[in-house]
Amino acid sequence: MAAKTYDYLFKLLLIGDSGVGKTCVLFRFSDDAFNDTFISTIGIDFKIKTIEIDGKTIKLQIWDTAGQERFRTITMAYYRGAMGIMLVYDITNRKSFENIQQWMKNIEQNASNDVEKIILGNKCDMDSNREVSKEEGKDLARKYGLQFYETSAKEMINIKEAFLEMSGRIKSKLESRVEPSSTKSKARGIVKVSGKHEKKGSSFCKFF
Template identity: 50%
Template sequence: MAVDFTATYKMLVLGDSNVGKTCIVNRFCDEKFYDTYISTIGIDFKQKIINLDGMPVKLQIWDTAGQERFRTLTTAYYRGAMGIIVMYDVTNMDSFNHLSYWFRNIEENASPDLVKVLVGNKCDVTHLRQIERERGEKLADSFNIPFFECSCKQNINVQETFLALARLVRQERERRASKLDELERQQWEKGQLNTLEQNTTGNYRCSC
């Protein structure tokens, strides 16, 4: 019997070219790591059904191109996105310095309710590391978002990254639903009050 999935979370993976965006998607969705590097052209996506604390959730994960000439293609795909993994390569200082561009791009194109996670990839390549963990943590703290260092090759913190982002998406959805319920309650109470005032006014006029 088919399962009726009530929740589909659209997620984006952003960052410079060659930081490991495709690798983290493949590792998470297919549980595979490919040594050969093929640059993403435009955008691609995969889907995976996860068990999020006992509830089935479908993750739709969009893998975006990092090259400058394709960046204009990615802006349209912010529509409907609920969560973003912003990724850099701990062995590439330029990819870390360019994070300001990606966060600015998110701010300009994405919904203000969208949640984010910062990820430093290739933490297993210790001899080539250029960005210490503390710098990543400090940047994440400045945006008040979670931070992970991961390794797609060694499968370190890949599952944890996506699960953390999925939980943030769920929390934001619940917050928005609660806010909507409160607004509906206030509107209902206001409507009841208006009705009561109209009835009271009407009865007063009748008594005259």
């Protein structure tokens, strides 16, 4: 049996209206590639990317969801088990920005209460066509108490930073849940996680 090559496995989700650049953001981060030919995602797709934070190897399973209404029922099923959700809008499309509030409602209805969230205002390289100011993006993020980045998949602006920020927050949250157990519990091979006792080696997070 092959040895595990990572310390953590995080499931992340990209959501937002169709055409905001979710797939481009994903491919720029996972493959450092960019294609300006728009091809709408059918249903859902995913990529795997391994990163390192504070000496820990983290395997990211990143799901790219379709933004069209007809796929909404399919994609909502993937909210469950997501540890981090990136809400993406297009700075040149005000409607996609306004719809972030509806996407937030979808998260509240379908994802776990403690899921990490971040807002990305994508296509910031297209400043001449801007319909949403950076300050508006910041204000929306502040309203929900979230981190905010303006990004460009084309120019590789804040893509890596956004994923590292989210992954770091998830990692810190998981590590804060692990409390030191008593010497007696350790001797029995038991650790205390989030107020519950689990056997060592068992997973304290469900990803699906």
